[in-house]
Amino acid sequence: MTQRTENLLGALAVLVTDELYAIDTVPALSGATTRAMLNAIGQYPxxxxxxxxxxxxxxxxxxxxxxxxxxxxxxxxKLAGVDKRSVSLALSAAGRREVKRLQRARDAMLTRVVG
Incomplete structure (x- = not known):
């Protein structure tokens, strides 16, 4: 890979990251980790x-x-887990709506950035 290609890919990565953080959401989802957790709970109820x-x-x-x-x-x-020491996690109705909203915003942003 040429240095120019590496610089362009680096710039694209920074742009995508900045755009992802700019997606307006509830304060509890201000970080990438909490957004990833919300997505994971949605994928693995x-x-x-x-x-x-x-x-x-x-x-x-x-x-x-x-x-x-x-x-x-x-x-x-939080729901009852498989034993008394654990809990099972599931999205609430508001959580499901937020996941869908964030996915639509992310898809729109990536379409715009790639375009």
Whole structure:
């Protein structure tokens, strides 16, 4: 790869990242990790915090705090897990709407950037 190609790809990556962070959303989803967690819960309803934390590479305490923020924002619901020590996570109706809204915004942004 030429240095020019590497610079162009780097500039594109920065542009896409900046555009993703500019998508307006609820304060609980201000970071990339919490957005990834919301998407993961949508993809794997009933997942445990342990499975979720592994998918986004967080420590257990950090994942618990992030999930608490999503629950507090009304985007995620905690349900009974497979045993008394675990919980099962699912998107609330508001969480499902937010995931769809973010996906549409991301798709529109990528179409515009690539175009």
């Amino acid at each position: 009933g997942a445990s915090i342990e499975l979720l934390r592994e998918s986004v590479a967080l420590s257990h305490p950090a994942a618990v705090r992030a999930v608490a923020g999503l629950v507090e924002a009304g985007l995620v619901e």
